[in-house]
Amino acid sequence: MSNTNTANEFDAIVVGSGTSGASVARDLSRQGKKVLILEKGNNAPLKDTFMGIASVAKEIAIANSDGKIPMMGAVTTGGSSALYFAVADIPPVDKFQAIGIDLTDVVEEVKNEVPLAELPDEMIGNQAWVLKRSADELGIHWRKKLMMIDQSKVNGKYAYEARWKARSFVEDAVAAGATLENNASAERVLVENNKAIGVEYKVKSGLFGSTTKKAYATKVIVSAGTLETPMLLHRSGLKGIVGSPFFCDPNFALFGLSPEAHSENLFTGAMNSETEYLNVGDANLSRLLYKMVMLTNFKLKHFFNYEQSLTVGVMIRDGLAGQLSADGKYQKEFTDSEKKMLKEGEEKGRKLLEKAGAKHIFRTNLSASHIGGVVRFGEHLDANLETPFENLHVCDGSILPENVRNAPSLTLICLGKYLAKQIAPSL
Ligand SMILES: Cc1cc2nc3c(=O)[nH]c(=O)nc-3n(C[C@H](O)[C@H](O)[C@H](O)COP(=O)(O)OP(=O)(O)OC[C@H]3O[C@@H](n4cnc5c(N)ncnc54)[C@H](O)[C@@H]3O)c2cc1C
Numbered sequence: 001m002s003n004t005n006t007a008n009e010f011d012a013i014v015v016g017s018g019t020s021g022a023s024v025a026r027d028l029s030r031q032g033k034k035v036l037i038l039e040k041g042n043n044a045p046l047k048d049t050f051m052g053i054a055s056v057a058k059e060i061a062i063a064n065s066d067g068k069i070p071m072m073g074a075v076t077t078g079g080s081s082a083l084y085f086a087v088a089d090i091p092p093v094d095k096f097q098a099i100g101i102d103l104t105d106v107v108e109e110v111k112n113e114v115p116l117a118e119l120p121d122e123m124i125g126n127q128a129w130v131l132k133r134s135a136d137e138l139g140i141h142w143r144k145k146l147m148m149i150d151q152s153k154v155n156g157k158y159a160y161e162a163r164w165k166a167r168s169f170v171e172d173a174v175a176a177g178a179t180l181e182n183n184a185s186a187e188r189v190l191v192e193n194n195k196a197i198g199v200e201y202k203v204k205s206g207l208f209g210s211t212t213k214k215a216y217a218t219k220v221i222v223s224a225g226t227l228e229t230p231m232l233l234h235r236s237g238l239k240g241i242v243g244s245p246f247f248c249d250p251n252f253a254l255f256g257l258s259p260e261a262h263s264e265n266l267f268t269g270a271m272n273s274e275t276e277y278l279n280v281g282d283a284n285l286s287r288l289l290y291k292m293v294m295l296t297n298f299k300l301k302h303f304f305n306y307e308q309s310l311t312v313g314v315m316i317r318d319g320l321a322g323q324l325s326a327d328g329k330y331q332k333e334f335t336d337s338e339k340k341m342l343k344e345g346e347e348k349g350r351k352l353l354e355k356a357g358a359k360h361i362f363r364t365n366l367s368a369s370h371i372g373g374v375v376r377f378g379e380h381l382d383a384n385l386e387t388p389f390e391n392l393h394v395c396d397g398s399i400l401p402e403n404v405r406n407a408p409s410l411t412l413i414c415l416g417k418y419l420a421k422q423i424a425p426s427l
Contacts, residue, residue, distance in 0.1 A: 191237055221394070259308060293364070
């Protein structure tokens with residue numbers, strides 16, 4: 001099917017232009033393959049403003065007997081990378097090796113294609129140093145994280161434009177010949193005789209209208225993100241997705257006010273302390289995000305005192321449990337040992353803030369960092385990220401296995417590149 005001139009026939013259709021989809025689409029396009037990227041969101045310029053964030057943010061909630069647990073993502077070209085903090089972890093190559101996926105070479109290639117470094121001391125805000133001092137005094141090992149930040153674009157301590165975003169990879173793909181169709185929501189993958197042959201999708205027209213379209217391809221890659229991919233696969237006839245247990249890395253933040261903070265607009269997450277099951281870190285937010293969080297939590301004293309703000313984030317590694325139901329709803333309860341981990345994290349976080357002289361400390365409700373474990377290797381996917389439906393591949397956060405619990409973005413870029421290498425020879 002290579003280089004067909006038919007308008008709706010492609011070598012590959014990539015559903016979703018987030019971190020993973022952008023990576024696979026870019027590499028296939030650069031190898032001369034004819035690629036269609038379907039993206040539900042629009043391509044309006046990204047803006048680090050209240051309206052800019054609100055216009056792309058999407059939230060789903062995990063039902064839990066203690067209250068709903070929200071999980072955020074973004075619907076726009078480049079997906080959730082429009083909102084992420086750009087904290088990076090090197091993919092655990094050994095864990096992927098164990099399931100037949102060799103990421104060794106792609107990790108090295110990706111390191112040269114995205115900005116990746118710890119922030120130099122002078123780019124880390126004062127409030128982050130105050131927390132580091134607390135951690136040192138409490139004997140907590142506090143270390144810098146890798147960040148995907150183009151330091152040449154930072155004049156000061158923070159610049160939204162400096163964070164690597166998947167949109168830049170989509171732009172590379174389009175420059176190499178890919179077609180990007182925005183406002184295009186995939187309804188289902190077209191499957192014939194157990195083989196994927198294309199995608200049916202709806203394109204928004206006007207305020208309320210839409211047109212249903214079909215496009216065909218040798219390969220279909222679903223990269224619609226954890227908020228959407230499982231249900232898209234279910235709607236397309238893949239068995240065993242509904243009922244799947246999942247992990248969600250529940251997290252919360254502790255906010256306090258300290259006269260020592262002298263807070264400055266900064267990148268979030270530059271330092272932390274991690275154990276096997278608990279991540280306690282610097283969650284000091286940029287001024288805009290901080291104000292948005294204080295408004296939604298009705299904390300006026302905090303709202304007006306950004307300069308005194310100190311914030312610690314706490315995240316635990318929960319196990320696979322709960323389920324995704326046929327109507328697309330996630331439900332999960334935490335075990336006693338997971339509740340104990342959350343309590344341990346809260347105590348550690350409060351100590352860090354108190355040591356830094358913080359008062360007026362409050363804790364946010366739980367949110368989910370990312371949902372994973374839903375689409376499973378061995379059951380739904382092989383080492384080519386191919387489903388039991390031939391030519392239907394999945395590449396996004398929904399396929400991350402339970403033992404891969406790092407900051408996912410760099411791993412997802414690598415998986416996208418890996419998948420492009422696996423399938424390009426057959427196109
Ligand atoms: C506030 C926040 C902070 C974060 N911080 C970090 C961090 O510091 N480090 C880190 O590694 N990770 C972080 N993450 C997580 C990270 O952003 C995501 O894990 C990652 O971007 C997921 O990539 P993805 O390809 O799986 O999906 P996404 O990036 O979500 O992309 C999915 C894309 O598919 C599109 N789509 C959905 N449904 C359809 C459909 N039916 N048809 C067509 N298109 C569709 C969506 O619009 C979207 O563009 C953060 C996330 C958030 C929200």
